[in-house]
Amino acid sequence: MDSTQLNPATQPSDDRGQRSLDAAMLVLAPLVRWLLRHGVHYGAVAQGLKQVFIHEARQELERRGAKVTDSALSVLSGVHRKDVRVLATLPQVQAALVPTPASMLFTRWVTDPALRVGAGDGQSPPVVRPSLPRHGPMPSFEALAREVSSDVHPRTLLEELQRLGLVSLAGDEVRLVADRYVAPTAELEAAQTLGVNVADHLNAAVHNISGGATKRFLEQSVYAYGLSPASAEALAEVARDLWAPAFEAMVQATTARLVGDDADRAATAAALPRERMRFGAYYYHEAEPPEAVTPPPPLAGPVA
Known part of the structure; x- marks a missing residue:
């Protein structure tokens, strides 16, 4: 069982808070689905969420006219004071993406000198191996995968890299089909559009259900x-x-x-x-x- 389930401090203090949390989980479900499809896992989201909580706690304290201190931010947000001190100085919503096993494997393949081959003319520098045998000792995809992660099966990592469009499988050979672990420009722009559109939809909804709202937005x-x-x-x-x-x-x-x-x-x-x-x-x-x-x-x- 996750240790957070045993800590009352991590749970809502009343029924109103629980209903709000339940609603938030419904909102998060499609967002998590999208993140998983793009290789973003829990660790990266958890780190980024701390920063969002700190930023919004600061905004809330300022709205109340209260003094903004590390202690006040920690109490309101629930984020530990040592994290508040580090994260409160960073720009808003700049989550440090925690590398996934798939991203670490891909990065290791394209950067490790041991996984390079000579250009063939004796003068040009070595280049990244364009393919690796799927099985066998190093250099092979399976051996590389096991060096990168002992928790995730090589087959699972291969399927994830295929899903992300980074490698292809031809017989017993795994081939690189990309040289960088980056999303296409069109996809990055679509992600930005998704963020601002959904955020403002939620801004309108949260404003409307907040106590004391003098005017309500169309929603x-x-x-x-x-x-x-x-x-x-x-x-x-x-x-x-x-x-x-x-x-x-x-x-x-x-x-x-x-x-x-x-x-x-x-x-x-x-x-x-x-x-x-x-x-x-x-x-x-x-x-x-x-x-x-x-x-x-x-x-x-x-x-x-």
Whole structure:
């Protein structure tokens, strides 16, 4: 059993906190799925999460007008004081990615001088071995995998590297198909877009359910169950059709507002406050789990 399950200090102190934690776990599930598919494991997330807790604890203390100290940050966030001292000085959300066995194996392959071969002309420097036999003593993929990790089976590491598009398997030979452990530019941009879009959706939802909110942001959804696959696909098209005019209208209104605000600043020479906004919509469907005996209400209206 994980030791954190035995420590009451790591558990919510009341039913309200537990309900919030339960909801957060639902939010995290698809995020963890995405991270796993990109080779990010628990250690990296746990380290990054400490930093997020410290940053948000600092923001919360400042909102309350309280003095920001290492002790106050530790008490509010639950992060140990020694970690607070180290992490509080780093830029926001700059998690130190803990290497995975797969990333360590790949890095070792492309950087270890012992895994290089001569260029063949006697003058050029050695180059990275483009392939390794899958089995056998060093240099082989299996031997390299066992040197890198004694906990993960070489076959599992091979499958992970194949999934990440870093190696391929040809017969009994493992071949490199990439020279760097980096995501393509398009994928990095997509990840950034995912982060800012989902973060602002959550910002709106958290604001709406926070006590004392004087105004509420638009944050609504429609939910239905019992649909056929064809109906779910048809409704996906309806969602796209509904979004198109909303997108155009919001772009036009935003552009007009920006032009007007710039004109006001130029006319008054005043440093008017600046705010940012984001407007979006989403649609998602998937198969209902067979164990869902008692379904939720067929339609759920505004979520505020």
